[in-house]
Amino acid sequence: MGESVTGRVLGVLAAFSAERPELTLTEISRRAGLPLTTAHRIVGELAAWGALERQAGCYRIGLRLWEVGALAPRGLGLRETAMPFLEDLYEVTRQNVQLAVLDGTDAVYVERISGRGAVNVITRVGGRLPLHATGVGLVLLAHARPDLQEQVLAGPLRRYTPKTICVPAELRRVLAEVRREGVAITDGMVELIALSIAAPVRDARGDVVAALSVVVPSEGTDARAYVPAVRAAARAISRALGSPDRPRPVETVLAGDDPAGVQEGHLHGAGSSGRPPSGPVRTGRPPS
Amino acid sequence: MGESVTGRVLGVLAAFSAERPELTLTEISRRAGLPLTTAHRIVGELAAWGALERQAGCYRIGLRLWEVGALAPRGLGLRETAMPFLEDLYEVTRQNVQLAVLDGTDAVYVERISGRGAVNVITRVGGRLPLHATGVGLVLLAHARPDLQEQVLAGPLRRYTPKTICVPAELRRVLAEVRREGVAITDGMVELIALSIAAPVRDARGDVVAALSVVVPSEGTDARAYVPAVRAAARAISRALGSPDRPRPVETVLAGDDPAGVQEGHLHGAGSSGRPPSGPVRTGRPPS
DNA sequence: GACGCGGCTTCCGCTCAACGGAAGGATGTC
DNA sequence: GACATCCTTCCGTTGAGCGGAAGCCGCGTC
CATH class of the missing domain: 3.30.450.40 (GAF domain)
Known part of the structure; x- marks a missing residue:
C-alpha cells in the first residue's frame, strides 16, 4: 500500500494526528516515509484542491477535506x-x-x-x-x-x-x-x-x-x-433511524453459532493477502 | 489536475455530495470522469484504507476519512x-x-x-x-x-x-x-x-x-x-480562542487602501509562490 | 559578512506503476 | 433465453511519477 500513489496520498493524510494537527512539509515527508520531493508534489496537489491548507509554512487538514468527511x-x-x-x-x-x-x-x-x-x-x-x-x-x-x-x-x-x-x-x-x-x-x-x-x-x-x-x-x-x-x-x-419499535429478539449469543457469513461473508483471512475476496474484515487501524 | 493520480483520487472523493452520499462504482467512475477500471482500482485502495466503506454494493465516505477531516x-x-x-x-x-x-x-x-x-x-x-x-x-x-x-x-x-x-x-x-x-x-x-x-x-x-x-x-x-x-x-x-479583549481598531475599510501584505505577506499570488502564478486566490469551489 | 544549516523548491532523465481496452463473471429484468 | 447493468480480472503499453542533484531562502552563529 505504500507503493501506489493512492497509498502515498493516504499516507500524507495519515501523517496528521490529534497530537500533531499541523506539520511542515519535511515532517510530513518523514512521517509518511516519503522522499521530500515526492511529499512536496503530493502535498502541493492536496493543498491546491483544499484537502490541506497552508498557514505560516505549516500544513493542516483543509476545510474541503472536512466537508467531504462530513458526508460519512x-x-x-x-x-x-x-x-x-x-x-x-x-x-x-x-x-x-x-x-x-x-x-x-x-x-x-x-x-x-x-x-x-x-x-x-x-x-x-x-x-x-x-x-x-x-x-x-x-x-x-x-x-x-x-x-x-x-x-x-x-x-x-x-x-x-x-x-x-x-x-x-x-x-x-x-x-x-x-x-x-x-x-x-x-x-x-x-x-x-x-x-x-x-x-x-x-x-x-x-x-x-x-x-x-x-x-x-x-x-x-x-x-x-x-x-x-x-x-x-x-x-x-x-x-x-427507522428502527422497529420492538428490537429484534436477543441476538446471536457469543461464540459458536455464527451462521457462517451471515453478513459480509469472508471473516478470517487477516493480513492483506493481496485483496482477493475483497478485504478481510477491517481490524483496528489499517496498515497505514 | 484531472491528470495526476492524486487528482483522480480527489476526484473520486469529490464525486460524493450531500445529495448523493452513496454511490456505486459505476456512478463514481462517471462522476469523476474516470474509466471504470481506473475508478475500480482507486476505489479499491481507498476502501482498503478506510477512506471509503462499502455496503451492499454502494460506496460511501468512510469513518477513517471522517476522522482525518475532524483534524481540520x-x-x-x-x-x-x-x-x-x-x-x-x-x-x-x-x-x-x-x-x-x-x-x-x-x-x-x-x-x-x-x-x-x-x-x-x-x-x-x-x-x-x-x-x-x-x-x-x-x-x-x-x-x-x-x-x-x-x-x-x-x-x-x-x-x-x-x-x-x-x-x-x-x-x-x-x-x-x-x-x-x-x-x-x-x-x-x-x-x-x-x-x-x-x-x-x-x-x-x-x-x-x-x-x-x-x-x-x-x-x-x-x-x-x-x-x-x-x-x-x-x-x-x-x-x-485567545483573542485580545479589545478587538483591534475598526479595520481595513472596503476597497483601496489594502496595506499590501499586512499579514501573511503573500496575499496576491495566492498559494505559496511555487506552482507558478497558480490560480488566483482560491475562489469558491476549486476546479475539482 | 561569510558560513552553515534546515527547510523548501525546481529541474530533468529513467523507469516502473498506472492505465485502460477487452473479456469474463455475477445478478437482475423482461 | 436474451439483454442490461454492474463489477472484476488480465495484461501489454506508455507517460506520469519518481527522486537525486542542485539551487534558493531565512536564520542563527562565529
Whole structure:
C-alpha cells in the first residue's frame, strides 16, 4: 500500500494526528516515509484542491477535506439525526453525553456534548478508545459479530485503571449482562473519576450501529438514576433511524453459532493477502 | 489536475455530495470522469484504507476519512472550542444556533444546533452558502480581505428571495454597517421565514475567523432582543480562542487602501509562490 | 559578512506503476 | 433465453511519477 500513489496520498493524510494537527512539509515527508520531493508534489496537489491548507509554512487538514468527511453516514450523518436527542439528554443530565460507533476493535466518538460543569474526560470527537474499556465500547462489542468479540477477547486488553476489565472471562460475563440488561454501567474503567451509562442505538434493520452514553462523576452518583433517561434517548434515536419499535429478539449469543457469513461473508483471512475476496474484515487501524 | 493520480483520487472523493452520499462504482467512475477500471482500482485502495466503506454494493465516505477531516483546525477544532458557548446560546434562545467559517466566496457551516422547536432552515453542517445571502456570510465578508470583497461585489449575486441583497451598492452599504455595528441582522434573505442575527468571532491575532448566528422566525420577532446574547457568545468564543479583549481598531475599510501584505505577506499570488502564478486566490469551489 | 544549516523548491532523465481496452463473471429484468 | 447493468480480472503499453542533484531562502552563529 505504500507503493501506489493512492497509498502515498493516504499516507500524507495519515501523517496528521490529534497530537500533531499541523506539520511542515519535511515532517510530513518523514512521517509518511516519503522522499521530500515526492511529499512536496503530493502535498502541493492536496493543498491546491483544499484537502490541506497552508498557514505560516505549516500544513493542516483543509476545510474541503472536512466537508467531504462530513458526508460519512456513520459520522455526521448519524450525528445529524441523533443531535436533538443528545441535546435533550444533556439538558436533563447536565453531564457529558457521547455517541460512538464501531470501527475495527475501537469505539470512535462521533459526538460529544459537555457543558462547563461536567467531568472532564479524555475523549474527543473523532477520537478512539478500545472497546473493552469504555461504556459505549462494551455496548458495541456486546452486539458485535461473534468473530469480532472473540478477537477482542483473545487480543491484549489494555489496562487504563485498576478497574479496567482485562480478564477475558470477566469481559465475557459483562458482555452477556450488557446484552441482557440493554445497558452498560461501567465505573472508572478509563479514568477513575468517571462513570458511564451506555445504551445501544439501532438502525432500520435492527442492527446496533452506535452507542450512546452519559458520563458522570463516579463520586456520589447513583448510576441507576440515569438508566431510564439514557435508554429512552437511545430508543428515540433508534426510532428516528427507522428502527422497529420492538428490537429484534436477543441476538446471536457469543461464540459458536455464527451462521457462517451471515453478513459480509469472508471473516478470517487477516493480513492483506493481496485483496482477493475483497478485504478481510477491517481490524483496528489499517496498515497505514 | 484531472491528470495526476492524486487528482483522480480527489476526484473520486469529490464525486460524493450531500445529495448523493452513496454511490456505486459505476456512478463514481462517471462522476469523476474516470474509466471504470481506473475508478475500480482507486476505489479499491481507498476502501482498503478506510477512506471509503462499502455496503451492499454502494460506496460511501468512510469513518477513517471522517476522522482525518475532524483534524481540520477550522472544522472540528474550532467547533470544539465554540461548542459550550453555542450550547449556552441555544439554551437561552431555543433557536437555531450556527457557526460558519469563510472558504472562497462561501460561508461553510461548521456547527449547527437546532432543537425541535426552532425554524427549519436549509443549512447543514458541512454545507455552504454564498456570502452575500446569509447573516454569517455578511459578517465574514465584512471583515474579509478587500480583494475578496471586491470579487464578491463584482461577481453575480444570486437571488434566493425578493429580500436577498443583489445590488452591489447596497451590499457595500450593508457591509459598512455590519462593520460599524459589529453585528449583522438579516431578514429573509435565503428563506423568507427566517431572520438571522450574526456576530464575528476572532482568533488570537484579532482576525475574524468565524461568524456565529442565531436564526429565528421572522414573523413576530424582535431581532434586537437577540443582539446582546449573540454578541456576548461571539465574544466569549473569541476570548476562548485567545483573542485580545479589545478587538483591534475598526479595520481595513472596503476597497483601496489594502496595506499590501499586512499579514501573511503573500496575499496576491495566492498559494505559496511555487506552482507558478497558480490560480488566483482560491475562489469558491476549486476546479475539482 | 561569510558560513552553515534546515527547510523548501525546481529541474530533468529513467523507469516502473498506472492505465485502460477487452473479456469474463455475477445478478437482475423482461 | 436474451439483454442490461454492474463489477472484476488480465495484461501489454506508455507517460506520469519518481527522486537525486542542485539551487534558493531565512536564520542563527562565529
